[in-house]
Amino acid sequence: MASKPLWTYEAHTLHDLFCEGAVSAEEIVTSHLARIRAVDASVGAFLYVDEAGAVAEARRQDQWSAAERRERPLSGVPVAVKDNIVTQGMPTTAGSKILGEFVSPYDATVVVKLKQAGAVIIGKTNLDEFAMGSSTEHSALAETRNPWDLSRVPGGSSGGSAAAVAAQLVPLALGSDTGGSIRQPSSYCGIVGMKPTYGRVSRYGLIAFASSLDQIGPMARSIRDARLLYHVIQGADRHDSTALSSAGDRTVSGGPWRIGVPREYFGEGMDAGVRRLTEAALERLRGMGHALVEISLPHTSYAIATYYLIAPAEASSNLSRFDGVRYGMRAEGRDLLTMYEKTRDEGFGAEVKRRILLGTHALSAGYYDAYYLTAQKVRTLIRQDFDKAFQEVDFIVTPTTPDVAFRRGERDDDPIKMYLGDVYTVTANLAGIPGLSMPAGVADGLPVGLQWLAPGLADTALFDAAATLEPQMEPMVWPMGVEA
Amino acid sequence: MSQYQVIIGLEVHVELKTATKLFCGCSAAFGGDPNTHTCPVCLGMPGVLPVINQEAIRLAVRSALALNCTVRAVSKFDRKQYFYPDLPKAYQISQYDQPLGEYGWVTIRGADDAAKKIGVRRVHVEEDAGKLNHLGQRLGDATGSLVDLNRAGVPLIEIVSEPDLRSAEEARLYLTELRAVLSYLDVSDLRMEEGSMRCDANVSLRPEGFAGSLEDLPRVEIKNVNSIRNVQRGIEYEVIRQTELLAAGERIVKETRGFDDATGKTYSQRSKEEANDYRYFPEPDLPPLVLDPQWIADMKRGLPALPDAIRADLVGRGIPEKDAEVLVLDREAYEYWREATALFQDERLVTNWMLSDLSRLINARGESFANSGVRPEGLVELLGLIQAGTLSGRMAKEVLEAMFESGQTASQVVKDKGLSQITDAGAIQSIVDQVLHDNPAVVQDFLSGKEKALAFMVGQVMKQTRGQAKPDLVNQLLRDSIQKNYAASQD
Amino acid sequence: MELSDREILHVARLARLRLTADELQPLRQDLNRVLDYVSQLQRLDLDGVEPTLHAANDQAPLREDVEAASLSVAEATKNGPKVAQHMFLVPRIMEGGSDGE
């Protein structure tokens, strides 16, 4: 048996060891559970850990033949699920008080697919309430810290998943990305996170934040693992009318590629370490024989304003169902209206209320055209920027975020500043194209992310491209000293 | 008082007859124990998404085409947002600015028989809400309400008329005709009492000489009236109420009103000024609904015969207009008629019997033409016996009643009761002779030109044959015998 | 297009959020800052630009009208905060809105 603890292994290795019979699923799972027990008190990645369920599933899988193990690509592999994805038999909270004791009567499609692929679902990870935030500080239920520096945020909203993977509590996790919520925490935590093309992964069972922007995606410590998880969860779904069939994958030549470097993504306000490591990565790509092409995405500066109209508008509608009638918490009131208002007042946190109010206003009589419709038109311009760019280049490479993980509490009181941190990531959601963040290195002890963008439906090509760069980079040394 | 013109527009909701709901696979059947036809989707659970039922779209397109609408090849769904416990997501998935069908019409005919086209502004698809059961007498003093979501998500079409209706009577005619058209399409049960067809009426008064848009008139919406008759009553009341208010110099308030069946009055429910901001926006969970124009054209070609065409056909066949109207408005009756006339040539005889004696018996027994114990074949057999002279009209009525009672065929009844008509002249001749012999004075009256006298003698013969003699045969025999035996002696 | 307290309270009512007095002030400030920020979109010339109303599929898939399993009534109501006679119980509904509390 290996000398390193099992929790340090990547998913594909664990799966291979399990298939070969070198280790049991129970050993894999208990190793990760032990790691969680040792570390998660200080990291706070998980909202719920299903120890009994995970061990039972592992024991069940240990009865499988080698062939049965092989035919399930994630057999023996522990996976964490962001807690805005519903799971039967485990609570789902979306990081909010308003869901109360809610236990879903159905599994999200991605969860069904994980189970079919033999994944062992370990538990549910923390997030900003209803995925609204970039630091996981807006969770109403728990605090999550960045494993690289516990005084800093892990990013968000998939901060729990990112921290869990970086702290090696699990090799794989699911996140969701509406404006950067997979890529930004991946960048802050030094892992790989990918937002697929809109429609590539079923949203059925993802508690909707902004329906036209949300995508579930993989988070892992290597591109190979992220791709493995992506292939398990992607594909059409008869429960999701916006999910695309796997047919029609867009391919990209094997290279050398023309790599677009958008000048709007290298402006002011970028952290010096981020700039240095991004430029170093671009140099490596040039060194590999690819052509770096400066391009322009002229409507980039409008992306945040566009996003902060569309996302709250859709969210205000999606969150109306939390009304204290059929599930979740209820604050009693002596008539219906009072019950509604008290429930939603007590159940939602400040950031969620802010966005519900903004979105309700943007859709209300007399304002729809000026706000929502205008934003959807600008969205068209942003999509066209990318359409045009991808006629010239195969991929676009940018920093994932302008900065590194910030200190907890630092951006509590300034929504605009918080929103501006999403400037490099929201465009992919608005355009519906795939984006991937991979580690570009570590600056002053904090990881920096490099973002790859590809044309819509070129998801596989995006993994392939990023995977060629991965061996050229300094290997990540995962933060170990997070034990309390 | 007459300086106002009545302006009425109707919004009719019709539940479509699908097996499953509009966006999930739950049963759309009426009834069921509370919340037994529910799933995460129609409960509005977190994370659920809608998937469109193609049969609902087919039925909606069929309806729109039958109402002469143009059907969009591309339409879209929108969210209509408001909080209410019977609306699980707090938004209804509906269609806002790109409805499935537009620019249609329904033709109505008033007492003056002049045809009038009533515009159908739009036909769109949407999901129904659930049902609230109030704990207490009325909503106002209920201590709480219980939510049953079995109906939540059942597919509906909303049919919105132009404000072309000018009286409560026109509204009644419109609804009657609309229901008749839909009844031929197999799209809905159309039961107003079960809520599978519901009507809201918008009523306003236009002052003479008012040149502005109708939209600017203060409009009162009478909500959810449960029968065509009550829509008419509600409008009648509302027209009087508004007229009196205006005569008294008061203003009409834009509001929603209910209709009280017992008093025949409308009552204020809520003023619409404040709360009514539905914040429609395109449903991001549903891509556009795209229909193949060829398929739409095929659907149009495949429509069944509709009331207008059926009316024309019936009248062309010599059926009186009044009778044709009765048949057309009751699809079951019309289908009964079609089956019967396929087996029997004399269509007027079929019509007469169906709309008089058969109707009476069916109604008395609480049956309908579709489930009546006497099927078209049975009626046709009976009519055949009349035509062959085996039964008189009066006997036939008796036989028909017996057929309802016993479930027997006409010939079985005739045989059991020994009812068949005497058509043998020899069997009647002796009775004729006897009657002539017993009534010399009457014979003389007849001979002196009083035709009525003959009718008396026919009656006497019929009486003695217990009605079984064939009347025109009796008539003939009497004339012949008088001619032969009495007229001669007068010379 | 600054929002007044009255307008914010109106929007809050539409969204069924009851804002306390101490919530109102900071929220108004935040919302107005965001609205001020997004007003930059008004600078763009958007004549002839189609809005992006749908993000992925250009055509909705249609489902066959075949019944699928519903939940049992126990599963359907198990998350209900208040359930009576297998139905969700809500407080009385005041037609005009609320009589306050």
Ligand SMILES: [Zn+2]
């Ligand atoms: Zn359902």
